[in-house]
Amino acid sequence: MAVTAQPRLDAERIRADFPIFEQEIHGKPLAYLDSANSSQKPRPVLDALRTFYETSYANVHRAVYELGLRSDAAYDGARQKAGAFINAETTAEVVFTRNATEGLNLIAYGWGLDNLGPGDLVLVTELEHHSNFVPWQYIAHRTGADFAAIPIDENGELRLEALDELESRGRVKLVACGFVSNSLGTVNPLERLAAWAHERDAVLVVDAAQAAPHRPVDVQALECDFLAFTGHKMCGPTGIGVVWGRRELLERMSPFELGGEMIRKVTVERTTWNELPHKFEAGTPPIAQAVGLGAAIDYLTGVGLEAIERHEAELTSYAWGRLSEVPGLILYGPSPERRAGIVSFNLEGIHPHDVAQVVDSEGVAVRAGHHCNQPLMTSLGLSATTRASFYLYTLPEEIDRLVDGLHRARKLFS
Amino acid sequence: MSELDSLYREVILDHYKNPRGHGVIDGPDAEAEGQNPLCGDEVSIAVSFEGDTIADVKFQGRGCAISQAATSMLMDMVKGRSAEEVASMSREELLDEVGIPLTPVRLKCALLGLGVLKLALHKGRGTPLPEEWAGLEELELS
Numbered sequence: 001m002a003v004t005a006q007p008r009l010d011a012e013r014i015r016a017d018f019p020i021f022e023q024e025i026h027g028k029p030l031a032y033l034d035s036a037n038s039s040q041k042p043r044p045v046l047d048a049l050r051t052f053y054e055t056s057y058a059n060v061h062r063a064v065y066e067l068g069l070r071s072d073a074a075y076d077g078a079r080q081k082a083g084a085f086i087n088a089e090t091t092a093e094v095v096f097t098r099n100a101t102e103g104l105n106l107i108a109y110g111w112g113l114d115n116l117g118p119g120d121l122v123l124v125t126e127l128e129h130h131s132n133f134v135p136w137q138y139i140a141h142r143t144g145a146d147f148a149a150i151p152i153d154e155n156g157e158l159r160l161e162a163l164d165e166l167e168s169r170g171r172v173k174l175v176a177c178g179f180v181s182n183s184l185g186t187v188n189p190l191e192r193l194a195a196w197a198h199e200r201d202a203v204l205v206v207d208a209a210q211a212a213p214h215r216p217v218d219v220q221a222l223e224c225d226f227l228a229f230t231g232h233k234m235c236g237p238t239g240i241g242v243v244w245g246r247r248e249l250l251e252r253m254s255p256f257e258l259g260g261e262m263i264r265k266v267t268v269e270r271t272t273w274n275e276l277p278h279k280f281e282a283g284t285p286p287i288a289q290a291v292g293l294g295a296a297i298d299y300l301t302g303v304g305l306e307a308i309e310r311h312e313a314e315l316t317s318y319a320w321g322r323l324s325e326v327p328g329l330i331l332y333g334p335s336p337e338r339r340a341g342i343v344s345f346n347l348e349g350i351h352p353h354d355v356a357q358v359v360d361s362e363g364v365a366v367r368a369g370h371h372c373n374q375p376l377m378t379s380l381g382l383s384a385t386t387r388a389s390f391y392l393y394t395l396p397e398e399i400d401r402l403v404d405g406l407h408r409a410r411k412l413f414s
Numbered sequence: 415m416s417e418l419d420s421l422y423r424e425v426i427l428d429h430y431k432n433p434r435g436h437g438v439i440d441g442p443d444a445e446a447e448g449q450n451p452l453c454g455d456e457v458s459i460a461v462s463f464e465g466d467t468i469a470d471v472k473f474q475g476r477g478c479a480i481s482q483a484a485t486s487m488l489m490d491m492v493k494g495r496s497a498e499e500v501a502s503m504s505r506e507e508l509l510d511e512v513g514i515p516l517t518p519v520r521l522k523c524a525l526l527g528l529g530v531l532k533l534a535l536h537k538g539r540g541t542p543l544p545e546e547w548a549g550l551e552e553l554e555l556s
């Protein structure tokens with residue numbers, strides 16, 4: 001018999017690492033189905049934050065005393081972990097930001113303002129989160145470049161055949177695309193987009209906020225040029241994110257924020273910039289948050305990203321089946337095997353807000369709204385959806401409880 | 415009565431399913447629309463005046479039961495009153511009528527229609543804008 005190491009995780013055991021699940025909500029166990037919004041935090045991350053503040057905290061990169069050195073080591077160690085997590089060639093390419101949004105703005109301002117102009121075309125997709133849409137729309141407007149969105153088909157997948165027509169609008173300079181859609185869970189064909197963009201000497205920016213927590217991400221294999229993700233969706237603290245960029249691009253870019261730490265020499269006449277990645281980290285960085293992100297990366301790699309991806313694939317397929325049983329329920333986006341652990345739906349005649357409110361009374365937390373995806377909602381002809389999203393601690397029973405709540409909502413509004 | 419039943423009490427569900435003053439006015443004297451950026455609720459309101467009095471008022475929208483029911487109740491409350499009076503109408507007056515416990519998030523849903531109506535009156539009659547509608551600017555790119 002062939003031995004194949006199919007990685008599997010034990011969600012019940014993992015759940016015990018997350019103190020938030022030790023409480024009840026409205027007298028019911030918490031079913032947290034909103035991890036695409038933000039994830040819960042395991043004890044090792046909480047402990048790392050506390051231990052760091054209690055034993056090693058000082059500002060970084062400026063102290064000669066022992067505590068400062070410990071803080072430096074912890075902060076730089078977190079950068080090493082973040083770089084290894086996405087298979088960056090060097091930590092010079094790994095910039096800490098506040099979140100993915102700040103990372104994407106860093107690229108838009110730092111690269112876009114200097115490299116875009118009239119006659120150029122910036123392409124995003126209809127699936128984009130506003131954080132990988134609005135900065136490009138704004139910078140295109142500022143620079144006089146044209147701006148367009150790659151449309152989706154009826155399954156919520158990118159219509160790459162539309163690229164030829166879009167291309168006739170201008171010189172394609174940049175393509176910005178999410179790895180995984182935060183509303184529909186669509187996994188985008190990044191390899192094909194990277195090849196298409198590079199044939200045109202355009203750069204590919206990847207928003208990996210919904211991918212990095214849930215599946216292996218390898219910037220070298222993806223052949224992208226920039227990639228951003230955030231800590232709080234991957235068991236880490238808020239206030240910390242990462243933007244990765246190809247060294248030669250980052251070296252040629254202007255800084256985004258200016259001030260302390262990002263300089264080499266300042267005089268009244270002129271200022272020169274610090275080396276990578278510090279050129280892009282003005283001011284005191286989120287030091288403890290970076291350490292917390294490092295602990296989260298250790299936790300996730302300890303469980304295994306392949307195992308997490310597989311667990312979520314099983315949950316998604318289970319949820320697809322259970323939700324399909326609910327009368328009047330409409331599911332959006334691609335079939336389960338072509339998506340990540342995110343499911344968006346509507347119940348006929350009931351607004352998502354009301355759906356979320358009713359299931360909350362059962363202790364089930366789901367997101368309702370446009371999910372920072374208004375162009376996508378417009379494309380789907382909707383104003384909002386209800387969204388359930390899964391993570392390594394999600395159990396099939398929680399999906400059952402969601403389904404029970406949906407039946408209750410139907411009854412209430414019948 | 416459970417928390418849920420008091421939120422979705424009969425009168426709310428009735429206004430949601432059978433909204434009063436729902437529709438359009440041909441050639442209105444003033445109109446405005448607004449969204450709740452948190453959830454995408456949308457309401458548009460049209461008003462026609464006779465002198466300074468609100469002779470007719472109609473709304474259209476997509477949104478949760480709370481936002482649509484509260485706007486429906488508002489239509490009943492303001493018809494026949496003066497623009498000035500409605501422009502200074504307190505949120506409490508509407509919330510008393512809605513009469514359900516609301517979390518801060520749902521409060522925004524309940525008050526969306528009132529804000530949009532005051533915006534329409536501002537456009538049509540120059541009445542003051544409520545604070546939360548002041549300073550709104552658009553990034554018009556096309």
